[in-house]
Amino acid sequence: MKRTFLLALVFAFGLCAGRLWQGSRAGADSTDPPPLATENGDTNGDGDRDISDAVYLLLWLFTGGTEPAALSRDCPPRFVDNGDGTVTDSQTGLMWLQKVVDANGDGSVSAEDCVTKEQVYDLAQNLSFAGYDDWRVPLTAELASLVENPTHEWNESALDPLFDTAGGNFWIASTNAGDPCHGASFFMDAGGFVWLTQWCAYLLAVRTP
Numbered sequence: 001m002k003r004t005f006l007l008a009l010v011f012a013f014g015l016c017a018g019r020l021w022q023g024s025r026a027g028a029d030s031t032d033p034p035p036l037a038t039e040n041g042d043t044n045g046d047g048d049r050d051i052s053d054a055v056y057l058l059l060w061l062f063t064g065g066t067e068p069a070a071l072s073r074d075c076p077p078r079f080v081d082n083g084d085g086t087v088t089d090s091q092t093g094l095m096w097l098q099k100v101v102d103a104n105g106d107g108s109v110s111a112e113d114c115v116t117k118e119q120v121y122d123l124a125q126n127l128s129f130a131g132y133d134d135w136r137v138p139l140t141a142e143l144a145s146l147v148e149n150p151t152h153e154w155n156e157s158a159l160d161p162l163f164d165t166a167g168g169n170f171w172i173a174s175t176n177a178g179d180p181c182h183g184a185s186f187f188m189d190a191g192g193f194v195w196l197t198q199w200c201a202y203l204l205a206v207r208t209p
Contacts, residue, residue, distance in 0.1 A: 045069030079160045084130040087162050088209075092145060095209055097135070099164045100202035101127060109165075114200040120171045124205055135205040137173040142206055169201035 041049045044056040059065030080088045087096045103113040103123055115123055120137055127135040147158045159165065 043068040079162045081162050082130070086130050087160075089145070092142070093209060094142060095132075095207050096138075096146070096163070097129065097205045098162065100168075100170070100204050103203070109202075114169070114202055115171075116200050117171070120201075120203050123203055127205055129205075132207055135207050137171050137203065138206040140172045143170060143172050143204070163204075165202075165204065170204050171201045 041053060043053040043060075046052065056065070057068060060067055076090065078089065078091050080090055081098070082088055082095070085098050087098050088094070089096065100109055100113060101123060102109055103115050103119070106112070124135050124137050127133070129135065146160070146163070
């Protein structure tokens with residue numbers, strides 16, 4: 001009984017203290033924009049997670065207090081342009097070429113840069129770009145992880161706009177598509193991501209820093 005009474009007293013004291021704290025905040029400047037939470041649990045949007053967040057939440061639940069702060073959506077971009085023709089995926093840590101490999105070395109990317117399975121591994125092994133020479137053919141899951149912006153328009157890339165490449169066939173380091181002689185590639189446009197076997201495809205090289 002005493003324990004229940006003590007808990008009720010603490011609860012009531014917390015609500016009163018929270019009311020006073022909330023009132024002092026509201027009186028400071030009523031024109032302030034609603035606070036945004038920096039992380040889950042920061043219900044009052046003050047940038048910290050502490051006992052004041054619990055009081056704030058209780059006031060909202062039991063006394064009609066101010067609604068908990070919305071979680072900020074101002075997130076950093078997933079893909080970072082390194083300014084040297086490469087893009088870093090902050091989610092996986094992988095570094096990618098911003099464009100497919102210019103296989104014939106003519107300074108532009110065209111259908112002539114579509115290479116065969118026999119050519120793609122040599123192309124990756126001999127590739128030196130942006131000061132790195134450890135580029136490789138991406139694994140299936142690595143290439144699939146880039147698909148973030150599917151579209152239903154034909155010949156539009158399903159990749160982030162930082163990647164300067166149109167939709168098309170891209171080599172993956174796999175021969176498990178039912179055609180071990182020719183390997184496999186992914187077709188990344190027209191809103192889809194379809195496993196294909198190909199005679200030739202482009203190389204969007206990747207490296208692990």
